[in-house]
Amino acid sequence: MDTLLESIPKSMTQMLNKAVQAVRQSRKTMAFSHIDADGISALAIVVMALNREKLQVEWRNIHQINSETIVEIRDEVENYQPDLVVFSDFGTGQIELVRNLVADLDYVEHAIVLDHHLPQDEESRQTQSFTSDRLIEINPSHHGMNGSYDISGAGVAFLLALSLSTENVDLAELAIVGATGDLQDYYGKGFSGINKKILELGEDAGYLRVTKDLTFFGVNTRPLPYLLQYATDPYLPGITGDETACFMFFEELGIPLKDGNDEWRTWVDLESDEKQRIIQRLIQVVIDSYNDPIVATGLVGDVVILTQRPEKTEMRSAKEFSTLLNACGRNKQPEVGVKVCLGDSEAVANGRYLLQQHRQNLAQSLRLLEDGGFVTMPGFYLVNDPEIPDTIIGVVIGMAQSSRIIPIDKPVIGVSSDSSNDSPLVKLSGRAHRSLIKRGLNLKETFVSVAENMNKKYGILVAEAGGHPMAAGAFIHKDHVDEFLKLSSQHMAKVLNN
Ligand SMILES: [Mn+2]
Structure with missing residues (x-):
């Protein structure tokens, strides 16, 4: 515990101490x-840590802060009149x-x-965090x-929670x-x-454990055939989405799908030699279909188990837990996810339902892309399919690249022209492979600079962008999406020379 807080730069510890005082x-x-x-x-950690300080907390999830939503946030604050x-x-x-x-x-x-x-901007990146007596960043x-x-x-x-009390160590799970x-x-x-230090702290305190295992979603919860049927990371050509092929896969390996009590077996029920046979066969499937051995290395990796959580539930694995939370957010019910973290059992049932919907949407969207649902542009690949909901477009394009359905030699940009909502803004997401970042590409900087140039040109806000070098996004007024794409294309084609 001490080693974690001690390993943080002193300048950051000072900020944490100020925040502790404010709390x-x-x-x-x-x-x-x-x-x-x-x-x-993060919100669940904040709420729990503050509740343990005997503080009442009113909380909200917001899809992002921008010039519109900050007004809503301000209204909420005006209603509740908090001092923090x-x-x-x-x-x-x-x-x-x-x-x-x-x-x-x-x-x-x-x-x-x-x-x-x-x-x-570059300037504020150089300087220390913005701080005053009132605002602690x-x-x-x-x-x-x-x-x-x-x-x-x-x-x-979590660092704030731990600075408030070492008894908050259990929140390492959520971190x-x-x-x-x-x-x-x-x-x-x-x-x-x-992150590694938080993980070690959680392991020492008995909340977390790391093992090398199959990285697929659903090792704790899915009956074997459905572990493969909804496999999207990587997508398994000929298997994902094909129920019969999934049953055949196990039949050919001679692995029983049910146990002595006629219950479905899950991955965690398997003997280690059965796991080995399955992994070897999966590696073969991936190598045969992708022509890129790198994809196969992703099949097995570090899997984080939440050891205090009930077995065979989504909360038992960091990956499944986080996917459940994402599913809540993407279905516009993030509060369900927060309540799941806070231990509300009714919310868990709701969250499971949202997760199931989410997984089905993903598998279906990836099948659309496998059937050629993307175009090659200078500087990037473009996915613009109204059938892919804008809530999952970012995940879909990320998975499409990690499974090589879309090549990784250029970034991929996803736009959802889904016109079912009446917002004038269109959401755009971009994903780039690490190798492109090394070649000087930075999606966030590209999107931010294109947005700034367009806003300057029109004298009004037509685009807002943000994110990370490898994963970034923008909200663009629907009349200006094509222009945004054209400018981004020029910019990225220049950087990547393709
Ligand atoms: Mn984040």
């Missing part, structure tokens, strides 16, 4: 957080909005931002750490669930930086 002075708190698995986990407002997993990119519209309210004595996203990128791999939003929230949701474990290749 101790508070009597009425409000918390806002992002809607993805990391944001949901906490933002987690967002806030840094909109620190001016947070300061001017929330932190300056009379009755708000402190606002705390717990974020890990990169600051908007804690972000690893201000302290020489990398917010993409070293620590997530939930991790930063790792959040980091897993943000793919900070390199797709099962293991955690590094502060």
Whole structure:
């Protein structure tokens, strides 16, 4: 425990101490957080840590902070009149909005931002975190750490929780669930930086365990055939989505699907020699279909088990837990995910249902892409399919690249022209393989600079962008999507020379 807090840069510890003071002075708190698995986990950590300080917390999930939603946030704050407002997993990119519209309210004595996203511009990235008596911003990128791999939003929230009390060590579970949701474990290749220290702390305290195992979703919960039928990471050509082929797969290997009591067997029920045979066969399937052995290395990796959670449930594995939380957020019910984290059993049943919907949507969307649902443009591949809901477009394009349905030599951009909602804004998501970042590509910078140029040109806000170098996104007014794509295409084709 001590080694974790000791390993944090001193400048960051000072900020954490200020935040601890602000919490101790508070009597009425409000918390806002992002809607993805990391944001949901971060919020649950904040709420639990503050409740344990005997503080009442009113909380909300918000899809992002922008010039529109900050007004809603301000209204909520005006209604509740807290003396402390906490933002987690967002806030840094909109620190001016947070300061001017929330932190300056009379009755708000402190606002705390717990974020890990990169600051908007180069200039503020150089400087220390923004801080005043009222606004305390804690972000690893201000302290020489990398917010993409070293620590997530939930991790930063956990550092505050641990600074408040060492009894909050159990929240290491949620810190790792959040980091897993943000793919900070390199797709099962293991955690590094502060994440690794949080993991070790959780292991020492008896809450977490790491094993080498099949990285597929559902090892704890899915009957064997359905483990493969909904496999999307990687997608298994000829198997994913084909129930008969999934049954055949096990039949050919002579592995029984049910146990002596006629119950479905799951992956965790298998003998180790059975696991070995399945893994070998899967490796063969992947190598035969992808012509790229790298994909096969992703089949087995570090799997994080939450040892205190009931067996054969989604909460037993960091990956399944985080996917369940993401499913809640993507179905516009992030509050269900927060309640799952807070231990509400009714919410668990709701969350499971949302997860099931989510998995079916993903498998179906990937099948569309396998059938050629993307186009090659200068600088990137484009997925623009109204049948793919905008809530999952980012995950779908990420999976399509990790399973090589879409090649990785250029980034992939997904746009959902789903016109079922009446918002004037269209959501755009981008994903880029690590090798492209090494060649100088930065999706976030590209999108932000294109958006800024367009906003300048039109003199009004037509696009807002944010994210990370490898995974970024933008909201664009629907009349300007083509222009945004054209400018991004030119920019990225120049960087990548293709
Ligand atoms: Mn995050």
